[in-house]
Amino acid sequence: MSDLDHNLSLSETYLKRFKSAPTGHFINGEFVVPPGAELYTNVTPTDNSELGQVVAGTVGDVNLACDAAETAFTEWRDMPGAERKKILNHFADKVVERAEEIAIVESMDCGQPIRFMRQAAVRGAANFRFFADKAPEAVNGLALHQDEHTNYTMRTPIGPVGIITPWNTPFMLSTWKIAPALAAGCTIVHKPAELTPLTAMLLAEIANEAGLPKGVWNTVNGFGETAGKRLTEHRAIKAVALVGDSTTGKHIMHQGAETLKRIHLELGGKNPVIVFDDADFDRALDAVVFMIYSLNGQRCTSSSRLLIQSGIKDQFLAALEERVRALRVGHSLDPRTEIGPLVHTGHFDKVMSYMDIAKQDGARIAVGGNARSDLGAGNYVEPTLFCDAQNTMRIAQEEIFGPVLTAMSFETEEEAIHMANDTQYGLAGYIWTNDTSRAMRMAKYVEAGMLWVNSENNRNLPSPFGGIKMSGIGRDGGDFSFDFYMETKNVCIAHGTHRVPILGAVN
Numbered sequence: 032m033s034d035l036d037h038n039l040s041l042s043e044t045y046l047k048r049f050k051s052a053p054t055g056h057f058i059n060g061e062f063v064v065p066p067g068a069e070l071y072t073n074v075t076p077t078d079n080s081e082l083g084q085v086v087a088g089t090v091g092d093v094n095l096a097c098d099a100a101e102t103a104f105t106e107w108r109d110m111p112g113a114e115r116k117k118i119l120n121h122f123a124d125k126v127v128e129r130a131e132e133i134a135i136v137e138s139m140d141c142g143q144p145i146r147f148m149r150q151a152a153v154r155g156a157a158n159f160r161f162f163a164d165k166a167p168e169a170v171n172g173l174a175l176h177q178d179e180h181t182n183y184t185m186r187t188p189i190g191p192v193g194i195i196t197p198w199n200t201p202f203m204l205s206t207w208k209i210a211p212a213l214a215a216g217c218t219i220v221h222k223p224a225e226l227t228p229l230t231a232m233l234l235a236e237i238a239n240e241a242g243l244p245k246g247v248w249n250t251v252n253g254f255g256e257t258a259g260k261r262l263t264e265h266r267a268i269k270a271v272a273l274v275g276d277s278t279t280g281k282h283i284m285h286q287g288a289e290t291l292k293r294i295h296l297e298l299g300g301k302n303p304v305i306v307f308d309d310a311d312f313d314r315a316l317d318a319v320v321f322m323i324y325s326l327n328g329q330r331c332t333s334s335s336r337l338l339i340q341s342g343i344k345d346q347f348l349a350a351l352e353e354r355v356r357a358l359r360v361g362h363s364l365d366p367r368t369e370i371g372p373l374v375h376t377g378h379f380d381k382v383m384s385y386m387d388i389a390k391q392d393g394a395r396i397a398v399g400g401n402a403r404s405d406l407g408a409g410n411y412v413e414p415t416l417f418c419d420a421q422n423t424m425r426i427a428q429e430e431i432f433g434p435v436l437t438a439m440s441f442e443t444e445e446e447a448i449h450m451a452n453d454t455q456y457g458l459a460g461y462i463w464t465n466d467t468s469r470a471m472r473m474a475k476y477v478e479a480g481m482l483w484v485n486s487e488n489n490r491n492l493p494s495p496f497g498g499i500k501m502s503g504i505g506r507d508g509g510d511f512s513f514d515f516y517m518e519t520k521n522v523c524i525a526h527g528t529h530r531v532p533i534l535g536a537v538n
Contacts, residue, residue: 038364042139045132046229049073049083054228056092056252057235059099060245065092073228076142076372076379077363078408085228088253093220093261096249100191100218101267103246108188108216112167119163119214122241126156126206133233137202138363141227142372142410145364147326148202154490155206161492162214162512169215169513172520179529186517188216189293190269193262195255195283196231197274198224198374199329199432205234208272211512213247220268221250222259226375228252255279263287270516273297274331276430277455277501295505295515297331297497299430300458303451304334305473307444308342310463311485316347318487319436320354322461324414327370328434331502332459332481332488336427337438338447344440348397348418351438355398358414358434361406370434372409379410382433385426389417392424394437422450430456444469452478458498459488480506 055064172184223231363371399415493509
């Protein structure tokens, strides 16, 4: 039996229950399919066959979940951080135990290659362990001594929060958002993307098995215009964290305004990778290929614009074309696959539309540009490289969110900075140079929330993660996450020695 056949056999086992009964919600410690619920069909992008029926959550469903989170908040908030640490580390243990199941279900649900989804399951556990271990210190603040007063700060959990997660790497991104919220002492209502609901239910099962009190974790499936809208408007929800596109972020800001919710938005990007003549050629080439063609190009930090200095342009692009042609497209459960099917037929059509747009704008399709219909009924696209592009073209300005790279050249450092910044987005940037002074200058002037020098996207959990401009508001990671999920309270204690001003005194 081949590795693909083995994984397909496992997928039949793991997906059987989703196919045999509708996937509902997890509310107040119970898995529920409301009577008469409206259902929609969930499909796998590998061949667009049905994975099962999913409940389209209603306003009433969201209300029940929010009420449950509100009721459970006091108990979870008041639980000692050391106890929350124990429960969340137990949660991480359960994730590891089910890592194979999580990876295979995720791969079939969203189309990401199994080679990356195995890592995503482990990363999800790591997210929980990291924030679990910080739970006891989440309340800590600062001591600020003055001659006649001492100020100290403390942090308290903000309350029930809404977590809205995307379809590209749904399991890992859910843990990235939920783990710090729970460690801080917040309760959560999670609305996963309607296109990829399955691993969210595995997470809810693990939460139940790990011993989280009823109502601390709630999951409601459904569509953004109904379930998502109600979640962002509900009075009990004190903050909303979204990973999604910029258009959705705008809607959430409007919807949360009436109740003055705290909003954290991790949105889109059109991230530049800037390669100078003096860069380590082979390492830069490896990083350029990895950071756009891994995860099907469906990640917010993908380096989708290549800015290559003219001195090495021809040599670099020739090597790049060879690598892109060699990328292996195939079934998401095949361990040899490097690029799997795109998540949905609608997204497939969007990505394919940019092939014509590139031609209309005058760019050259150096590699790819076609669908892979020879692979069956799934949403398969050839990895694509656009060359001879200009930064004003749509392929250089709009987030395609697929295995598509737009290459452009520059002459000077100043020109590279201008091109990098000439976009509405500002999430990430990648700079390749062996000139330390240049790297420092670029880091200062490139407009992005995150920059990597001579590296691909390196993950460091304590570091701030987030963007500027249309790429979002707020930062995740370490203490930055706690700053979002917690309120900071200042306490000023007088030493009894200062003069209190007197008004209205009678002599």
